[in-house]
Amino acid sequence: GSLPKNMEMTMAYDGTVFMRDALKEISKTLIETMLIVGLAVFLFLGSFRTALVPLIAMPISLIGAAAIMQACGFSLNLLTILAIVLAVGLVVDDAIVVVENIERHVREGKSRTQAALLGSRELLGPIVAMTITLATVYAPIGFQGGLTGSLFLEFAITLAGAVIVSGIVALTLSPMLSAHLIHAQGKESWLTRQVNRIFDAVRNLYGRLLDGALGIRWVILVVSLLVMLGAVPLYMLSQKELAPVEDQSGISVFFEASPDSTVEATNRESLEMIKTLKSFPETHHTWSLTTNWGGFGGLIASDWRGRERSTPEMFGEVFGKVSQISSLRVFPRLDPP
Structure with a gap:
């Protein structure tokens, strides 16, 4: 139909x-x-x-x-x-x-x-x-x-x-x-001879550096061991995630209304959230689905080639503004890749 x-x-x-x-x-x-x-x-x-x-x-x-x-x-x-x-x-x-x-x-x-x-x-x-x-x-x-x-x-x-x-x-x-x-x-061309001449110079420099390194082999061994041990705390303290967050030109939002709210009241309150999302210059359009208990929706940004900020850079400001809406509990998030 x-x-x-x-x-x-x-x-x-x-x-x-x-x-x-x-x-x-x-x-x-x-x-x-x-x-x-x-x-x-x-x-x-x-x-x-x-x-x-x-x-x-x-x-x-x-x-x-x-x-x-x-x-x-x-x-x-x-x-x-x-x-x-x-x-x-x-x-x-x-x-x-x-x-x-x-x-x-x-x-x-x-x-x-x-x-x-x-x-x-x-x-x-x-x-x-x-x-x-x-x-x-x-x-x-x-x-x-x-x-x-x-x-x-x-x-x-x-x-x-x-x-x-x-x-x-x-x-x-x-x-x-x-x-x-x-x-x-x-037969070697002119370019081949020039390349070989550079390689000969690099080889001679490497030989001199290697001779010097062999003279202080214990110092190098100790430094190498310290670097290896230093990798342990660096690994333990590093942030861990399955995949990095990328700019997918969208920020999803989930919102929750009061338990006794009606569909009409929730929809009226969600329009304030939509107005907030539209206030960002990077916004291309918004969408939402509303029920009496709340709903979900999102901000779709314009093409990434034509905007100055990525969605991860926008996220902090979006979170701060939608959190000020007193009639709804809004939870924005960046979708994983």
Whole structure:
């Protein structure tokens, strides 16, 4: 049926707006992360041809992680995309180590094929150990009990899967690509020579610092022990919460009237609360549902890009103003993510 002529229906609160904005922002972050990692790889390797190896390995590892997500029935959500963002920096590590080792053997006079076989064999143990270590660090997060385990299962499995796939790619695809893309005589470009010169200076500085540190090893050991012990009170005194409060463009309110109040009286008193909520410049609209005992409602703020304060910053002032309404007991709250 249709509504009466003097009645109009609109959506009071749309929780998907926050999720769509969050997914859009984290997707943009993923693209920016891949571009920054690609630029960093190119600058530090100093050769476009050499940089192609980890740059090709990166999307292939992420596609493998997506295949694991599909097999496990996971969707693209905030946690899985966050895992992919974190994995971008991890999946290129193995490929960089492999291509650097193969390039070293080529500079020593071996052919590209011999260098690829020897370089990958030398790194088989370290890469397998590193891959297993990282996977065993991340995977247990998803096997915790209760709500935490349910929330982070997809995050943990996606991240661990990306690390495992990157290890496989580093031992299979990266040597093959290196055998074709690395310069046959190990010739270094001007940028490569500049990068190596910087690395040599850093290596020499590190050697001097290490020599100095070894001379006062007991001091360093004592300081390290004190830092470790200091972590205990810091952990005990830190505030703890399941997830940080975020700006979801809304503040919910629950209000309670006197026990003998009528619907008409409660509705009249709730209008004062609505008037208070509308007085904030960040308010886009308000909504409420009223019964004789009280009700609930909320303040929906305008788009976060066009206002100066976030809802957590507004909350203290909102709480103070609605608490001054004498005819109702009003309890505002920020909804958890």
